[in-house]
Amino acid sequence: MTVRISTRRRGAAVALGLVAVLALGACSSEPTVSASGTGGGGPTSSPAPSAQPAKLTVTPAGGAQDVAPGEPVGVQVADGTIMSVTLTNPDGKQVQGQTSPDKKSWSTTEQLGYGKTYTWSGQAQGSDGKNVAIGGAFTTVKPKRQLSASLNVGDGQTYGIAMPIALTFPSRVTDKASVEKALSVETTPKTEGAWAWMPGDASVHWRPKEYFKPNTQVKVNAKIYGVKIGDGVYGKQDVSASFAIGRSQIVKGNTTQHTMQVIRDGQQIADYPVSYGLDSDPGRVTHSGVHVVMSKHATYSMSNPRYNYTDVNVPWAVRISNNGEFIHGLAASVWAQGKKNISHGCLNLSPARAKEYFDGALTGDPVEITGSTQTLSAKDGDYSDWTYDWASWQKLSALAR
Template sequence: MTFRNSAHRRAAGAVLGLVAVLTLGACSSEPTVTASGTTGGGPTQSAPAALPAKVTVQPAAGAQDVPPGEPITVSVTDGTLDSVVLTNPEGKQVAGQPAPDKKSWKTTEELGFGKTYTWSGQAVGTDGKPAPINGSFTTVKPRRQMSGSLNVGDGITYGIAMPITLTFPSRVTDKASVEKALSVETTPKTEGAWGWTDGDTSVHWRPKEYFKPNTDVKVNAKIYGVKMGDGVYGQQDVSASFKIGRSQIVKGNPQTHRMQVIRDGQQVADYPVSYGLDSDPGRVTNSGVHVVMSKHATYSMSNPRYGYTDVNVPWAVRISNNGEFIHGLASSIWAQGKQNISHGCLNLSPANAKEYYDGVLTGDPVEIEGSTQQLGPKDGDYSDWTYKWADWQKLSALAS
């Protein structure tokens, strides 16, 4: 009996010990109150260190020959901006805007060429102490200024293949700086890229694929004060907001002597055509994606090489810079739909040409296939669609 009682007491003690261990284990995760009254039991977060403000001005104090088109900013770490003032040589303040978090400030007006600007103001660090903002910089005095011109205009509606071009009167040697200053915004979002197609004087933006109908487009060329190379700087910004209209694609084939008009996915016309003479490379109509460049109720055509000058044709729609048009010509009606006898143009009857003319938009694509010659980059200003997308991207000055 004594043995049994002793064993019973030892078992009971073991159970109590187990309970105690479990209880201590459970309690070990509970927060405890320290002598200072704070709770413990987990990681604690210390207060941020009190640090002096570190101010950065761009361009740096003392900088010379600063392009006025570059960012003019003040930024601070370990603090906030209390006041920022940038003054010109006449003591007038330059307009600027702080960021909502007061961590940075930037100019909102253009600076002048060949002027010295001076910073003043202060930031406050997390240590509560002020840090001065000071220094000055001088903008560049250009050898020459140059403007660019866009091929698109505000409020105008264009076709789905319309490229955007920015053209300069002379060479741009710092193409990368210029391209960085360009932007295209579209709704809906449209993938596209810039490419330098005409040597050093013109940069184009084209979408990867045709624009979707009714796309809104805004192009900004913020080139004022931007380096263009050889001491030349941008003279002024240019911009335009325009719209893409309905989808219209012309599909033509010299072998069938026909051309179809496809509008919003539906064929709306099928015209008999006389294309360029196939046997003469100088007269053949090129295969490839052409783009409507302009249209004229009447147009005077000359080609001394083939013995004619000042021939007036009605309802002429230019589709390249190498002499290719879609136009009316009554004297070739007998060949339209049967033979190719033109000098590269698509000849329609005047009535059919007028019908097509009335519905066409600058920027509409004209897709020709089946000829002996291929449209190429040398065939005009709107040769953008002669490039495959991967090859087009390589024309960017920023391509890696």
């Protein structure tokens, strides 16, 4: 007997079959395949990087000659790690150094000598598991001459808010950029400042953009050993100093009013009558501009053959420039102080007032003078730093050229 299935029941059976297939698909762990034949929707993993041999950069490289001892000395590795590094001097002694925590670099921690041959040895291992040898030798330069330099600041000292830092060489520096790269100044709080080369190219100064904030801590490092200073001339030794900036004290003097105010931490603490340099003589007039206290002397002998005086001793002398300008006591000019300018460029006070000012002055205090016919310039001494505006000062850096 033939059994017939109605169209309705056949459709229902097909539907049940589709449900079963879908149910199986939902529970199956097999990936679905798109019409294009690729897996659909899931994340794809990138292929693992292929193993590479270690790539070494050795500085100085083997065979290098006339290497400046102040240049960087070390080993860097890519696609691998450092297993060992030894740098040996001609006497067979190992140069001290250290490997970075990630074992990607090694650098010396002691200075190299002049005119010596150093030999590399060691190994680095690449990501391919194979070792690559570190080797070769280089020779440091034998200088024609070595120069030392001196700082104008000392450890543990306290200076005024306008104090410049000066590094001075005994002769002209021709490789100024090389020297300047070896210099650093650290301040707390952070203070914006810049190095500038003074006329003559034997001295480089650092000054802040504006006066230091009171109580700033300063550390200067001049790592000039092994640094090229000129043709065949190299640095002899490093110099450094750590010092502090004290309270804020600014002297404001006016030559036309014959007065000198002392402003400490924003408050006026003195207003002295003064006799400034004779206005009618350009050789005697006190210069307008920002001077800086350079030194203090309980007694100072002054001479000026041009104006026919020699070995005149004055009390409580505070030097404010190298062109002969001081703040000092002079009993002989008390009659003119506060009334008339008769000095040879100095600020004359009575001996008692000069002593009072002397006792509170710090090297590095600014002395701002206005009113005269002559302006302080770079020709007037070693501490002419504040005669430059900030933009002009920055242009005096060898690294700005």
